[in-house]
Structure formats: structure tokens, C-alpha cells
Amino acid sequence: xxxxxxxxxxxxxxxxxxxxxxxxxxxxxxxxxxxxxxxxxxxxxxxxxxxxxxxxxxxxxxxxxxxxxxxxxxxxxxxxxxxxxxxxxxxxxxxxxxxxxxxxxxxxxxxxxxxxxxxxxxxxxxxxxxxxxxxxxxxxxxxxxxxxxxxxxxxxxxxxxxxxxxxxxxxxxxxxxxxxxxxxxxxxxxxxxxxxxxxxxxxxxxxxxxxxxxxxxxxxxxxxxxxxxxxxxxxxxxxxxxxxxxxxxxxxxxxxxxxxxxxxxxxxxxxxxxxxxxxxxxxxxxxxxxxxxxxxxxxxxxxxxxxxxxxxxxxxxxxxxxxxxxxxxxxxxxxxxxxxxxxxxxxxxxxxxxxxxxxxxxxxxxxxxxxxxx
Amino acid sequence: xxxxxxxxxxxxxxxxxxxxxxxxxxxxxxxxxxxxxxxxxxxxxxxxxxxxxxxxxxxxxxxxxxxxxxxxxxxxxxxxxxxxxxxxxxxxxxxxxxxxxxxxxxxxxxxxxxxxxxx
Numbered sequence: 001x002x003x004x005x006x007x008x009x010x011x012x013x014x015x016x017x018x019x020x021x022x023x024x025x026x027x028x029x030x031x032x033x034x035x036x037x038x039x040x041x042x043x044x045x046x047x048x049x050x051x052x053x054x055x056x057x058x059x060x061x062x063x064x065x066x067x068x069x070x071x072x073x074x075x076x077x078x079x080x081x082x083x084x085x086x087x088x089x090x091x092x093x094x095x096x097x098x099x100x101x102x103x104x105x106x107x108x109x110x111x112x113x114x115x116x117x118x119x120x121x122x123x124x125x126x127x128x129x130x131x132x133x134x135x136x137x138x139x140x141x142x143x144x145x146x147x148x149x150x151x152x153x154x155x156x157x158x159x160x161x162x163x164x165x166x167x168x169x170x171x172x173x174x175x176x177x178x179x180x181x182x183x184x185x186x187x188x189x190x191x192x193x194x195x196x197x198x199x200x201x202x203x204x205x206x207x208x209x210x211x212x213x214x215x216x217x218x219x220x221x222x223x224x225x226x227x228x229x230x231x232x233x234x235x236x237x238x239x240x241x242x243x244x245x246x247x248x249x250x251x252x253x254x255x256x257x258x259x260x261x262x263x264x265x266x267x268x269x270x271x272x273x274x275x276x277x278x279x280x281x282x283x284x285x286x287x288x289x290x291x292x293x294x295x296x297x298x299x300x301x302x303x304x305x306x307x308x309x310x311x312x313x314x315x316x317x318x319x320x321x322x323x324x325x326x327x328x329x330x331x332x333x334x335x336x337x338x339x340x341x342x343x344x345x346x347x348x349x350x351x352x353x354x355x356x357x358x359x360x361x362x363x364x365x366x367x368x369x370x371x372x373x374x
Numbered sequence: 375x376x377x378x379x380x381x382x383x384x385x386x387x388x389x390x391x392x393x394x395x396x397x398x399x400x401x402x403x404x405x406x407x408x409x410x411x412x413x414x415x416x417x418x419x420x421x422x423x424x425x426x427x428x429x430x431x432x433x434x435x436x437x438x439x440x441x442x443x444x445x446x447x448x449x450x451x452x453x454x455x456x457x458x459x460x461x462x463x464x465x466x467x468x469x470x471x472x473x474x475x476x477x478x479x480x481x482x483x484x485x486x487x488x489x490x491x492x493x
Contacts, residue, residue, distance in 0.1 A: 035459075036430040037405035225404070225430060298408040298455070300428050325407035325430060332408075354426065354433075 007053035008146040008206040016214075016221050024120035026054040029223040036225035040327040043192060043230055044368070047152035048222035049213050052191075056123030057142040057200055060114040060134065069114050072134045073107065078249065078272045080259035084109045089172045089187050091257050093249060094129060099277030100245040101252065102129065104237065106198075108174040108187060115174070115185065117147070117198070119239045145185075146206035151196030151230075153371065154218040159197055162212055166197060171372040181209040191227065193234025193370045232333060233326045235292060235365030241303060242290060242321045242335050248274070250281035251337065252290045258282070289343040292365040293320065293334040295351065295358060300325050300332040305351045307338060312357065317342065320351060326367055333367045334360070376479050377488035378439050383463065384479060387470070390446070391479070393439060394467040395427075395458065398492045403429040406458040411447040412469065418444060420478060425468050427458065436468060440478040446470040 004027040013020065018029030029051065031039060042048060062068035070081040079092035086109050094102035103122035108115045118126045123141075130139045150159055160167040163179050169188040177184045185200035201209045213219050222230075228238065237243045243252045260266050264279050272278075295301045302323040306316035323334035334351075342349060345364055350357040376384045381399035385392045400406070408428035418424055418438040425436035447469045451457060457466040473479070483491060 031404065035405050037407075037456075229430065298428075298452075299410065299426075300408065300433075302433070325428070327430075 005054075007051055008203040009051045009053065009210055012207050012210055013051065013221075018221070018223060021224070023224055024054055026120060028054060029221070031223040031225045032221045034220060036223070036229065037327045039220060039222045039226035040229050042220045043152045043222050043226060044194065044328050045153070046218040046220070047150060047154040047158050047196070047216070048192070048226070049210060049219050050149040050151065050222050050227055051146070051210075052149050052198070053146040053206070054120035055147055056118040056120065056126060057145060057147060058116040058118065058127060058130070059140040059142060060116060060130070061112075061138045061140070062136055064136075066109060066112055066114060069134075069137055070109070072137050073114060074262070074268060075271060076129065076133055076273065077105075077107070078258045078262050078275070078278060079107070080261045080268070081107060081114070082268075083259070083261065086111045087174055089174045089189060093243070093254065093257070094126060095249070095272055095274040095278065096245055097273045098245070099248045099274030099281070101239070101243045101247055101249060102126070102245060104239050104243060106187070106189065110174060110176065121240060142200070144203050145200045146203050147198065147200050148206070148210060148213070149190050149196060149198045150213060150219070151190045151192040151194045151222075152218075153195060155194070155196040156373070158213060158216045158219055159199075161216070171195075171374045181205040181212070188373065191234075191236055192230040193236070193366055193368055194230075195371050195373045229324050229327060232322050232324055232335065233328055233366065233368040234370065235335070235367060237290070237335075238322055247290075247337070248278055248281055248286060250278060251286040251288055255282060285340060288318065288337045288339050290321070290335060291338055291343050292363040292367060293323075293336055293349070293351075293360045294363040295332045295334065295360045297358070298325075298332060299353060299358065301334045301351045301353060301358065301360060305334070305336075305353060307336060307360070308350045308352065308357060309342060311350050311359075316352075317349075328368050335365070338362070375485060376482035377485065377491075378482055379491065380437055380439070382436065382439050384439055384482065389472075390470040391440065391442070391473050391476075392467045392470050393436075395436065395462055396488070397462050400459050400462040403427060403431065403434060403458075405430045406455045409451040409455045409458065409468075411449065411452060412444050414444055414447055416444045418442065418471070438471070439482075440471065440473050441475055442471040442473040444469050445472050
């Protein structure tokens with residue numbers, strides 16, 4: 001335990017009765033008193049507050065300005081970074097030489113620099129990767145700020161009362177706002193499929209800010225357990241599970257994040273690690289795909305469940321990469337990889353659950369409709 | 375009432391042994407979302423896996439605490455698994471077993487011993 005890092009909200013989590021678990025090297029709340037199921041439903045109905053301070057916050061600067069930083073970052077991600085307008089954010093991923101995914105990230109243009117948020121478990125590797133390859137860029141890890149997410153249909157009203165102006169932001173807008181909790185770095189985004197915000201706040205003010213949000217009757221603290229079921233219902237990938245160093249963005253069906261400009265024939269075609277494989281898969285298709293899966297009955301089909309085309313015999317054709325019970329859809333849900341020829345919606349497959357083949361149907365993602373303010 | 379180290383409770387009722395899980399176990403499991411019950415009439419031996427419980431966190435098994443025949447299962451749990459969290463000591467019993475050797479219960483913990491066991 002002594003090796004675990006803590007976030008600026010650690011004492012508050014304990015005060016709120018959180019069950020704490022080690023996660024990506026941090027002592028994090030997996031659930032509070034409500035429990036995973038009620039926390040999940042509360043976030044979909046009202047608003048939930050998440051501590052995501054374990055994630056990496058990084059500023060990228062280039063002496064020649066933000067465009068130079070953006071062009072440098074384009075050497076590591078298959079994303080149109082230089083075309084991102086000031087005040088806007090985009091999803092992306094670091095690719096490796098084999099065309100797999102090193103990590104997924106959010107990147108924002110903040111006028112004179114880029115702001116990047118990466119996964120906790122990958123942040124040291126990501127920062128080393130950026131320092132090694134972003135020639136001429138200053139890569140500054142921000143370690144004196146907490147990161148909170150306020151998600152759900154009431155998030156806008158709750159945050160607007162504390163930070164006037166945030167209601168005017170659109171999905172994937174970013175803004176730097178002054179507040180009584182110091183300078184807030186706000187994006188209108190999240191990891192639940194709901195409308196909401198991710199807010200970077202000075203560590204010294206984080207607890208007071210969190211208390212102010214929690215004092216609103218619509219807001220409950222939400223742990224990592226519900227964070228996982230919320231993102232899975234929303235069809236969002238969890239790095240290290242649904243995407244990893246082996247999976248390409250095309251297999252993962254994240255091609256929407258690769259703008260035309262970076263594809264074959266685009267003005268800044270390729271030029272990122274693994275471009276050969278990724279561009280080839282973009283034109284020819286990948287042999288396997290990430291799909292949504294709806295198991296029959298109520299039993300969840302969890303990560304690692306082997307998938308078969310037949311009810312009996314045969315060899316596994318794919319594997320579940322995330323699986324849980326969806327509190328909103330009141331049914332089990334999974335994501336996994338299957339060969340292209342059985343990846344169409346409605347295709348029936350079978351998952352081996354405790355030695356029995358259980359029927360499971362390829363389904364559309366997300367499982368719950370997104371509720372963004374576009 | 376008797377308790378096992380597997381966090382089951384056993385209660386004698388009309389010559390049968392009713393089996394469920396303790397409040398402590400239900401709390402540790404988290405919200406239960408799926409219960410798979412055995413077939414009535416199944417002969418079981420102590421420590422056989424007889425019930426599968428899936429919670430929001432993980433799958434776990436309930437083991438037969440004694441030898442005997444499963445004579446009745448609480449099929450309501452298949453449709454309303456959340457009862458396991460709401461009333462683990464009452465409505466959410468799992469099965470009733472006709473014990474072939476009731477003396478297997480003699481060494482089990484009483485409530486005070488179980489409370490000490492879970493600390």
C-alpha cells in the first residue's frame with residue numbers, strides 16, 4: 001500500500017465512505033456508499049463527480065508556436081492536430097511501429113500550446129515517448145493539478161452556477177476560466193456518453209471545488225466501478241483491454257478519429273508510426289473488428305471469454321475484451337474482437353461461459369445513445 | 375443459525391436446511407446482477423459448486439455447505455438478483471437441502487464466532 005500514489009482528493013474519498021482499491025499505481029475509489037449500480041444510474045439521470053486525477057496532464061509547447069507543436073505531435077498520432085482550431089479538443093492515439101495503439105488520448109489546442117490528457121497507466125511511457133520524438137518541443141508534465149469529471153444531464157446547470165460561461169461551451173470545446181477555485185482548465189467532454197465536463201483544478205483548491213460540486217443535490221460521487229460500466233454502455237474503449245499494442249485503430253473501428261488529411265491521398269498522409277499497416281487497413285479493411293456483443297439472458301460475458309461461431313465444437317474465433325452488466329440497459333453487454341465475416345450486427349455467436357456455450361449477438365455500439373451537447 | 379468460512383448461513387426449517395449468504399458476503403460482492411441456481415433434485419456433496427453469482431464486479435460460486443439433495447431453489451432470484459443485496463438473510467435464500475449427514479453442521483460457526491471470523 002505504501003507505494004500507492006494518492007490524488008488531492010484522497011481524504012475526501014475516505015470521508016465519503018469510498019471503497020479504495022489500487023488502480024494504475026494510485027489509491028482510487030472503486031465505489032462509494034451508493035454502490036456501482038446506483039452510482040451508474042445516478043450519473044445517467046442527474047450528475048456524477050469522478051476523480052480522474054490519476055490521468056496524465058501534459059502541456060506541449062514549441063518556440064515557433066502551437067502549429068509547430070501540432071505538426072510535431074502529428075509524427076506520433078494519425079490525427080489532424082494542426083487543423084484543430086484554438087479552443088477545440090480531439091480524440092487520438094499514439095501508434096507504434098507495428099500499427100498498434102500505445103495509448104489513447106485527448107489533445108486540445110489552447111491557443112499558444114497543446115494540452116494533452118493521457119491514461120494513468122501509460123503516462124510515464126507516453127511522456128518519455130513524446131520527449132524522445134517531439135524534437136524542439138517542451139513536454140511539461142502537470143503534477144500540481146487535480147482532474148475531475150462532472151458528467152450527466154445536470155452537469156451543465158451545476159457547473160454553470162459555480163463557473164458562469166461553461167454552458168456556452170459545445171462538445172469538445174476547451175476553455176481556461178478564472179474561478180474562486182483558481183484557474184480552471186475545462187473541456188466539455190467525458191467518458192460516460194453523457195454531456196459533461198472534465199475540469200483541471202489546482203491541487204490546493206481541488207477538495208474545496210469538489211465539495212462545492214458535491215453540495216449540489218444533483219451530484220453524487222462516482223467510483224471507478226460505475227465509470228467502467230458507463231463507458232462500456234457508451235461503447236468507449238478502455239486502454240489495455242479493448243485496445244492495446246496489438247490492436248490497430250482500424251481493427252478497433254476508431255477510424256473516425258483518423259481525418260482524411262492523414263490518410264492515403266491526404267495533404268499530410270501518413271508520417272506516424274505504423275502508417276504502413278494502418279493506411280493499408282484503411283483501404284483494404286482489417287481481418288478482425290471490435291464489435292458490441294449482447295449476451296442472451298442476464299449473465300455477463302466478461303473479459304477473456306472465448307467466442308465461437310458454433311454452439312458446439314470448433315475453435316475460438318475471437319475474444320471478449322470488456323464485459324459487464326449494463327445498469328441502464330438492464331442487460332449484460334460486452335465488446336470484443338471477431339473476424340470481419342461474422343462482425344455484422346445481428347450475427348449470432350457463442351461465448352464460453354464456465355464451460356457452456358451461451359448465445360451472444362453482435363450488436364451496435366454504443367449500447368446507450370450519446371447525450372452530447374454538440 | 376450456523377455460518378461457514380465461505381460466508382454462507384444455514385438455518386434449519388421443517389427438517390430442511392435453508393442456505394444463503396451473509397450480509398458481509400453480499401456487501402463484498404457488490405450489486406448482484408445474475409444468479410444461476412441448481413436444479414431441484416440434484417444430489418450434492420459438500421464443497422460442490424452449486425450456485426453461480428455474478429455481481430457488478432465478478433463471478434463467484436456458492437459451494438454446497440453439506441452433503442444432501444437440493445429439494446427447493448429460490449427461483450425468484452433468477453429474475454430479481456438484487457434481492458441478494460436487499461435481504462441476504464431473509465428473502466434471498468438460495469436453496470433448501472435435505473441433509474444426508476446433519477452432523478456436518480456441528481463444527482460450523484455460530485453467529486458470535488462468525489462475527490469474530492469476519493473481524
